[in-house]
Amino acid sequence: MIDFRYHLVSIVAIFLALAVGIVLGTTLLQEPALKSAEELTAQLAKTKEELRTQVNLLQGREAGNDAFVSELTPKLVAGELNGEHVLLIEAPGSSSANREAQHQVLLQAGAAITGRVTLTDKYLDPANAGLIDGLVNQLKPADMVFPEGAATYDKASTLLAATLMTTDQGQAGTANQATAAVLDGFETGGLLSVDDEPKKRATLAVMFAPEEPFEGKYAAVQAGALASLAGGLDAGGKGTVMTGSGSSAVGPGGALTTVRDDGDMAKRVSTVDTPDMPAGQIVIVYALREQARGGVGQYGIGAGASGPMPALPTSSPSPSNESGS
CATH class of the missing domain: 3.40.50 (Rossmann fold)
Known part of the structure; x- marks a missing residue:
């Protein structure tokens, strides 16, 4: 969702900048309208940067979580x-x-x-x-x-x-x-x-x-x-x-x-x-x-998943001749 918002703000900012450039070439543009457009463009640029920061933060957290789990995997499945x-x-x-x-x-x-x-x-x-x-x-x-x-x-x-x-x-x-x-x-x-x-x-x-x-x-x-x-x-x-x-x-x-x-x-x-x-x-x-x-x-996390993982057992018995589910 954050990636989508980030790209949407970027696209809006680009088109707004183009629109401002076109309007600047006319003699009909009045000072208040120009000032308002410039302020909006600046706000969109700020919002874009804030969203980019959030994306980087979340991606960093995900990478850190994955690295942490990978480090523990041998112990968790042994x-x-x-x-x-x-x-x-x-x-x-x-x-x-x-x-x-x-x-x-x-x-x-x-x-x-x-x-x-x-x-x-x-x-x-x-x-x-x-x-x-x-x-x-x-x-x-x-x-x-x-x-x-x-x-x-x-x-x-x-x-x-x-x-x-x-x-x-x-x-x-x-x-x-x-x-x-x-x-x-x-x-x-x-x-x-x-x-x-x-x-x-x-x-x-x-x-x-x-x-x-x-x-x-x-x-x-x-x-x-x-x-x-x-x-x-x-x-x-x-x-x-x-x-x-x-x-x-x-x-x-x-x-x-x-x-x-x-x-x-x-x-x-x-x-x-x-x-x-x-x-x-x-x-x-x-x-x-x-x-x-x-x-x-x-x-998992997709449609139809009943939960993220099976319930943890209280013990780990050796393999048996039980058939599958």
Whole structure:
């Protein structure tokens, strides 16, 4: 708001100065009018400078707060995810800077990162539903049965979750022999890419949503595809947190908005809309911990957030075989 007011005052001052210059070139300008215009211009310049000072002060405070939280982060997250194996999922248009920062915080929390799966625009393009459906039917285990009328993205989410996730702490971090074939098939089809070793089963997942909402006639389908995958990963493991900053959390067509507005999904998948803030990166760790214990919540400062962070537990039990929320 202060930035907006600052720029508005600047624009008004510029146009007023131009107007004064034009008027000065005429013989119709009277002394009182000129004096009034000069006084107003001076006042606007003063207001502009005051607003600039306020902006600098607030930006300095924010930078100081972020530096303070960053310094304390290792202590605030230490041991929170000991024994947990976390899979990272990147959607097209997500922030790699947020993902890299979160990766480090997860390690500080004691988590092992099994790997990263990056979805492509092709995966989210409804025109490729036939390709995805064919791959799912080709790669799924013989005993995997989908509900009658299951949507393409729901089936793909179920298959990917079954190969990438586990609720069994004893299997966490161990290779799933079926995973390689499934991931290879999807990667060959241009639907995703993989880094590190996601074939090793994860217990928890963090999905990084696009920074901007989807637009166009397929926006709801594309946002729904990400929500479906988040829900599938949650069901296949001990929990999933979807995170994204900017309008992905507050605008129509946003992936976080889709989760938060879906009554059933919001009871299973947690969201955090402040991954670009050091405090938000801590909240993601706490949200994962809450998911591992069967809880769920919508956190941050955007529309649909229930609060800034989960309630702090009174103790930190070791990982259990509890399934996700």
